[in-house]
Amino acid sequence: MPDVTHEEWLRRAKSLEVSGAHHIDGADEPGGGAGYAVVSPRDGQVLARVADGGVAEVDAAVAAARRAFDAGPWPRLAPAERGRALLRIADLLEERRAELALTISLEMGKPITDAYDIELRAAITTFRWYGQLADKLTDESPHTAPDTLALVTREPAGVVGAVVPWNFPLTLAGWKVAPALAAGCTVVLKPSENSPLSALLLGRLATEAGLPPGVLNVVNGDGPVAGRALGLHPDVDVLAFTGSTAVGRHFLHYAADSNLKRVWLELGGKSPNIILPDAPDLERAAATAAWGIFFNQGEMCTAPSRLLVHSSIGDRVTEAVVRRARELRVGDPLDPATEMGALVGEAHLSRVQDHIGTGLAEGARLRTGGERTLTDTGGTYLEPTVFDGVDPGMRLAREEIFGPVLSVLAFDDLDEAVRLANATEYGLAAGLWTSDLSTAHQVSRALKAGTVWVNCYEEGDLTVPFGGMKQSGNGRDKSGHALEKYTELKTTWIQL
Known part of the structure; x- marks a missing residue:
């Protein structure tokens, strides 16, 4: 971490400007109503007021992601171009590293040294790693009979709903968002209501990095309202969740009650x-x-x-x-x-x-x-x-x-x-x-x-890879295996 004193961090905290607006379809959306207060655990003071998303805001975000996937350029870009966009996000995270670390420290209580040296390093590395991996994926052509050609192609799964907790708000968002974007998916990210500010800034930085509108949307809101709406939404193809085992069970029910979307869970532990x-x-x-x-x-x-x-x-x-x-x-x-x-x-x-x-x-x-x-x-x-x-x-x-x-x-x-x-x-x-x-x-x-x-x-x-067994969940974050969550395999059989 740079040589910044306690007094300097206090001064920066007083002048920190944060926006609590949703980020939907490439623009900030203030939402209706008074919103809700994000209280800093550092001193019990209100850090910011943020828009409180519900079904309408989730619908708007999912619709934007659906348009961006079905008709937009993102899934159709050359993988190397998607990779370059992820690298630009990583560069912007590095450029705004101190601001992001300060935001995380204030919103969830993490020591500033850990926020800067560990959390931001992990988030930046994640976007860079998947940016570099984006054009390294390969399809298959199995050996079959001489008069046939078999192709196994990896295709983006569609609209991804990502719900992440407050303990590592940017790292865990990156573990979901970066591989999903690298695969060609579009994303609706719902951060914890306790720590939405760093995730909202990530959404704005992604737009600044050149992601087309609707590719990465960030919606605030309470889990039983906004999270539930995302889990039940019929236009969400994949749901990736990190949080408690109890809430993970809800997302499995939401999938069963809607469109049988794939649900990937990273849940609790007693290690x-x-x-x-x-x-x-x-x-x-x-x-x-x-x-x-x-x-x-x-x-x-x-x-x-x-x-x-x-x-x-x-x-x-x-x-x-x-x-x-x-x-x-x-x-x-x-x-x-x-x-x-x-x-x-x-x-x-x-x-x-x-x-x-x-x-x-x-x-x-x-x-x-x-x-x-x-x-x-x-x-x-x-x-x-x-x-x-x-x-x-x-x-x-x-x-x-x-x-x-x-x-x-x-x-x-x-x-x-x-x-x-x-x-x-x-x-x-x-x-x-x-x-x-x-x-x-x-x-x-x-x-x-x-x-x-x-x-x-x-x-x-x-x-x-990282993930759990038993009631700690399924699927894996990190590594090339994370892309398995956000891609579908298609077989094409050609008679020559």
């Missing part, structure tokens, strides 16, 4: 992080475990919220994690020195506190944290929290908390570790720390998770 006695570096394993659960205030579907530690090293590892939790700097998201910012809002903070209260009532031992902090700021801050003595049947070990709350569970042998790791309805990610190559392979295969990190956590790049 296990297994530390074995032969971990190559126990201190690093413990430090990474602490970083993983407290990064982004624990508001991550992949957060390693269940720390599974062999009983012979349990005390040592737990003490190291507790020590790191107590050292962690919780503070103003606009302070570059802050390591953990504010939770996204009052309602979410209350839910996390309820889980903490339940953990205490069920008999888990609170080692550190658990209290709201920095109350004089007006923001929604929570101390990093660690429980040990957690039983597998406790809610702390079973339910996704989506906050900075770690549950430590002990095991005595490898088979028990795998059983505990898989004893969840989720299957998004897992971690494993061992020096034994055979153990690394065998346990990775045994874990029911879409991603397994060995001797690290949250590592990877755009070359590898």
Whole structure:
């Protein structure tokens, strides 16, 4: 991140101008009514008022996307031209990087350093990667009889509805939007009502980069209204969603009740992080475990919220994690020195506190944290929290908390570790720390998770797919595999 002081970020925040208008058919649409307030979790102040979209606004956005797909130039452009447009979006994101990072930090509480260095880097890289991939896709011509020619072509699937959450508002939007655009689809993006401002700016930057009207539309609105309208819309061909498992079920119902659109889901997680006695570096394993659960205030579907530690090293590892939790700097998201910012809002903070209260009532031992902090700021801050003595049947070990709350569970042998790791309805990610190559392979295969990190956590790049098993969803974001969600295969058989 550039050398910008806390005071300078505060000054920029005061002068930040944000527009809450929908972006439909290449233009801003203010919508009717008073709209709704986006409240900054940093200090509880109203950051902006944004247009509140409903069925009419979703209809308008989908109609624009439908026209752009059925009659517009975008699906018919040479793939290299689409790729160049995505590269221009990436360039504009880079040019406006500081403004976007500030917007994200203000609207959802992420530390400004993480917003700039991690979130914006990921979003920029995503558009560049798919921009470069756009003209590298190939069709097939299988070998058949000498008097026939068979062609298997990959065609854009149509209008894509993308619904994304607030925890990584720009990164996760990019993971949906960039491959869909690269494939030749048009998109209606509905960001979370908690963090719409960065997504709206993305829509405007896409138009500035030269995307034809209707190719990328952004509609604000509440999930049960705007999200539902998008899920039920008969002119939406594909629905891509990241969020809770409960809401994912609704989108499957919407598809069944409308046009049987394809629904791709990236849902919740309760990820296990297994530390074995032969971990190559126990201190690093413990430090990474602490970083993983407290990064982004624990508001991550992949957060390693269940720390599974062999009983012979349990005390040592737990003490190291507790020590790191107590050292962690919780503070103003606009302070570059802050390591953990504010939770996204009052309602979410209350839910996390309820889980903490339940953990205490069920008999888990609170080692550190658990209290709201920095109350004089007006923001929604929570101390990093660690429980040990957690039983597998406790809610702390079973339910996704989506906050900075770690549950430590002990095991005595490898088979028990795998059983505990898989004893969840989720299957998004897992971690494993061992020096034994055979153990690394065998346990990775045994874990029911879409991603397994060995001797690290949250590592990877755009070359590898991301997604879940079981009730963590289906389909994959990132990598070339993401394009499978936004394309259809057509067979053409020619008799010569």
